[in-house]
Amino acid sequence: SKKERANKKKEQRDLQACKSIVQELEGHEDAWPFLLPVNTRQFPTYKKIIKKPMDLSVIKKKLEDNLYKSREDYCEDLRLMFNNCETFNEDDSPVGKAGHNLRSFFETKWNEHFPP
Numbered sequence: 632s633k634k635e636r637a638n639k640k641k642e643q644r645d646l647q648a649c650k651s652i653v654q655e656l657e658g659h660e661d662a663w664p665f666l667l668p669v670n671t672r673q674f675p676t677y678k679k680i681i682k683k684p685m686d687l688s689v690i691k692k693k694l695e696d697n698l699y700k701s702r703e704d705y706c707e708d709l710r711l712m713f714n715n716c717e718t719f720n721e722d723d724s725p726v727g728k729a730g731h732n733l734r735s736f737f738e739t740k741w742n743e744h745f746p747p
């Protein structure tokens with residue numbers, strides 16, 4: 632139906648916006664702690680403390696494999712990644728500061744693409 636076609640278009644627009652936001656995050660100078668999964672041999676306590684690890688490479692793959700039901704589903708994974716960072720890292724540590732900076736950058740981009 633016309634309504635279904637319109638909804639499909641919106642979903643395609645949202646997916647494109649989510650993909651370009653991830654690309655902008657990956658290019659940010661404070662993205663370095665989030666580009667790949669945390670290495671649990673390098674950080675042996677990470678698996679015990681962080682129940683649901685998340686990083687930009689997993690989010691990018693999920694986008695490419697069309698595994699997000701909605702833009703809200705995608706936003707939840709990004710906020711999970713930043714919340715994991717706050718759980719494990721001190722605010723004034725290099726990783727903690729990068730997490731706060733990148734979260735702020737993300738929320739700004741989110742509101743640009745999807746004004747509340």
Ligand SMILES: Cc1ncccc1N[C@@H](C)c1ccc2c(c1)OCCO2
Nearest residue numbers: 663664665669670674716719720726
């Ligand atoms: C986001 C995050 N949270 C908790 C622990 C690690 C990380 N990131 C890794 C990539 C990472 C972040 C910082 C590092 C590092 C690896 O290895 C060398 C020392 O500095």
